[in-house]
Amino acid sequence: MNNSITSEIFATLNILVLERIDISVFKIIGNIPDWLIHFCHQNFKSGMDILIPQEEFYFLENFLIDAEEFWQNNGNIKLSSGLWSEADLNGKECQFEAYAICVDTRKILLIELLGEKFTKKQHLIQKARENQLDYQRLIKDNQKKDVLIHCIIHDIAGQLSAINCCLALLEFENLTPKGKYHLEIGRKQSIKQEMLIRDILDLFSAEVLSLEAFTISLEMAPNILSSVQEVIELFYPTFALHNMQLQLAGKVDINADWKVVGDKSRLDRVISNLVENAYRHSPPESTVMIDLQADGDYILFTIEDQGSGVPPEMINTLFQKFSQGKNKSGRAGLGLYFCRITIERWGGKIGYLTSQKGGSKFWFRLPKPVRIEI
DSSP: OOHHHHHHHHHTTTTTEEEETTTTTEEEOOOOOOOGGGGGGSSSOOOOOOEEESOOGGGGGGHHHHHHHHTTTTTTTTEOOOEEEEOOTSSSSEEEEEEEETTTEOOOOOOETTHHHHHHHHHHHHHHHHHHHHHHHHHHHHHHHHHHHHHHHHHHHHHHHHHHHHHHHHHSSOOOOHHHHHHHHHHHHHHHHHHHHHHHHOOOOOOOOOOOOOBBBTOHHHOOOHHHHHHHHHHHHHHTTTTTTEOOOOOTTTTTTOBBBBBBHHHHHHOOOOHHHHHTSSSOEEEEEEEEETTTTTTEEEEOOOOOOOOOGGGGGTTSSOOTTTOOOSSSHHHHHHHEEEHHHHHHEEEEEEETTTEEEEEEEEEEBBOOOO
């Protein structure tokens, strides 16, 4: 430390070198960097003892507590104080960083004026923050694309499944041999296409978030009764093929106001997912019942089937991503997850109950829209 070249190097690098003599008492080692005179009321000289923090360096008080422990343990790496700002005698703000090190048995404290180094560090930190924001925006954009891809494929698969059922029902019609031949070719091609779509859905593993806009306006809000009626009509051939029934509860008042917060296309998709789920887990010649009830400021939707119900060990994970039953008859384990994030995004709740009649009972509750005064 007494080497004159070493002392000059430290001073040139804007580093003040201090040796600990006693608790809070330090001796200046080597040359004094120019910046020190701008921060101290007295003139310091090399070899001079100074007090920290009682005199000029009170801002190191907390760091010295950790430094004392570091020196007592004879640490073999440097201990950093981190960055801090301090105003000089003229009020100009500068940035510093202190280090505690051990050199043989000597306890050394280094105080560095960062200057341009601080600017570079700040630039790197800012750049890292900007990169993080860009990354988050990229993730959100990809999530939106994933939602769109999943919804398109899921809707195509649902429509194709209904077409297959209609083609199957045509087998019972009085067709000519040539008609039956063309029907069989159509069925094979349609089934082949459905299997391809299911494969794509099985491979679909991206995050699905319901980020799209929706309405809370009474004038623009979707009518959940209309959505239910359209879904029942869509799935009629599928249920009829297996002698099953999909019905709306008779007590539902079709003249009442059934508008809910949301978006019609995604509301249709939520209801379709739940109906398809009930269909897959219901036995032949059974009935799936949909009911709507006014529930204060909410509308309650329920769908009840006569299947075997959900195994107890699966109930807590039903609405999680990629959750599937033991037979994995679902498409990708995303249907109920999509329902949950969509309903919750709209301010509602969704859940599952074991039906009193046996089977499953899924429900969701959506808020009623409000009239927006202009």
